[in-house]
Amino acid sequence: MARYRWEPDAGVSGRYRDTRTGRFVSPVVVRRELDAYIDASDDAARALAGMLRRHEISLADAEILFRREIKRVHLNSVALARGGWANLTPADYGLAGQRIRYNYGKAKAMFLQIAEGKQRLDGTLDQRMSLYTSAGRNTFYRSKHAQFKAGGPTHVRSIRHARDSCLECVSLDRKVFAINDPTYKMPGQRLCLTRCRCSEEYLRLGDEGDYLVLEAA
Amino acid sequence: MKRKTTVAHGPALNTPDNELDLLALITPEDVADAQAAARQRMTARGAALLDAARVERPPEEDGALPLGA
Numbered sequence: 001m002a003r004y005r006w007e008p009d010a011g012v013s014g015r016y017r018d019t020r021t022g023r024f025v026s027p028v029v030v031r032r033e034l035d036a037y038i039d040a041s042d043d044a045a046r047a048l049a050g051m052l053r054r055h056e057i058s059l060a061d062a063e064i065l066f067r068r069e070i071k072r073v074h075l076n077s078v079a080l081a082r083g084g085w086a087n088l089t090p091a092d093y094g095l096a097g098q099r100i101r102y103n104y105g106k107a108k109a110m111f112l113q114i115a116e117g118k119q120r121l122d123g124t125l126d127q128r129m130s131l132y133t134s135a136g137r138n139t140f141y142r143s144k145h146a147q148f149k150a151g152g153p154t155h156v157r158s159i160r161h162a163r164d165s166c167l168e169c170v171s172l173d174r175k176v177f178a179i180n181d182p183t184y185k186m187p188g189q190r191l192c193l194t195r196c197r198c199s200e201e202y203l204r205l206g207d208e209g210d211y212l213v214l215e216a217a
Numbered sequence: 218m219k220r221k222t223t224v225a226h227g228p229a230l231n232t233p234d235n236e237l238d239l240l241a242l243i244t245p246e247d248v249a250d251a252q253a254a255a256r257q258r259m260t261a262r263g264a265a266l267l268d269a270a271r272v273e274r275p276p277e278e279d280g281a282l283p284l285g286a
Contacts, residue, residue, distance in 0.1 A: 002270040016266055025266070033263035040258035055223035063230045067240065068250065075243065075251035076259075076267070084269035085252060093243050101241035108237065111229035 006083030012202045012215045013147035014083050027215055031199055034080050034140055041073050041133035049126045052114070063111045067104060070132055074099045077136035081143035095146055099139045103132055131194045138188025141200055145179070145186075152214065153179060153202035158187065159217040161199060166192035176203060176211065 001019060008014040016025040048066060051057045057065075078096040079085050110128060113119040119128070160173040168190035177184035187196040199217035206212050232240070256264050 002268055003265045004269040006269045006272050008272055008274075016269055019270075029262070030266065033259060033266060037255060037259045037263060041254075052226070055226070058224050059226045059229045071241075071243070071247050072251040072254040075248065076255045079251070079255075079267055080263070083272065084267045085248070086271035087269065097241055097243055100243070101238060104237045104241050105234070108230070108232060112231060115226065115229040 004084070006087045008083065008087070009149075012153050013081070013144045013149070014087075016083070027217065028199075030080060031140075031217075034077060034137065035197075037076060037080075038073065038134055038136050041069060041136070042130040044069055045129040045133045046126045049121075049129045052125065053121045059111055059115055063107065066107055066111075066129065066132070070103045070107060070135075071100050073133050073136040074103070074139045077139040078143045081140045082147070091146070092143065095143055096139070099135070099142070103135060107132060134194035135188060137196065138186060138194055141186050141188070144200075148179065152204070154205045155179060155203040155211065156184065157201040157203060157217075158184075158198050159201055160197075162197035165198070166190055166196075168192070169196060169198050173198070 003019060004016045004025065005019050006014055007017050007024075010017070010024065011027075015027075016030065017023070018025055045066070048057075048062055048069070052059070052062050074096045078092050078099075079088060082088055082092045110119060114121070114125070119125060155176050155178055157174060157176050158169070158172040160169050162169075165173075168185060169192060172185065172190070187198045187200065188194045190196055190198075201213060201217040202215040203211040204214055252267070255267055259267070
């Protein structure tokens, strides 16, 4: 029997339940697991940059390996947000595919810049390549937003966790925005790009004008 | 001592956009590869979350009409 069960109607977009204890798994725990995976994937992207710098691999081979890394990150991010592999729907695969395609295009431009000598093979390449693997966090939140149910959250609040954050993360911290408010930027779309460590809290505006927290960050 | 060999970078792939569209499609092999990466890089709990039990949804949620309807 599986240790966890996905409950699609719980929370704002489904929640994991521990079958041993009968308790829901905290969204903070799920996000921590995603962070651990993304940090390890960042290392893999940096290792690839190091191989390019030391002339241990050709650009073509590096690009093929890098595409595989992009695909892994977005698939696992969507799978974690949507209840694991057994619970993914065609719409979830569609969202992952969309994110993979977008990042393939960006990676193509980066590898062309390396070939043309416009992208240096120093630490900036390490940083740039790790941005692609960190993009899984943004995909994770996109996947959650795509599954909001009617009667679900009406508002979102960004919560800052990193000690060192960009100006946008600082200014958005703990401010409440309506869902789909164009002035709100999701984690991964701000100045710190995909390095953003902020998380999201989902709220519903009650009849008396007070906010009910549906999912705490 | 073995001499270190260097690989010429060569040109980038410069794959046309329509081919990138096809490459971005997700195959069962891609899923298996992502699962293997998750098992390798995630903690035991993260891997267990990804193996969460399947939820059986009632057929009407799929938008499909029952046979004979």
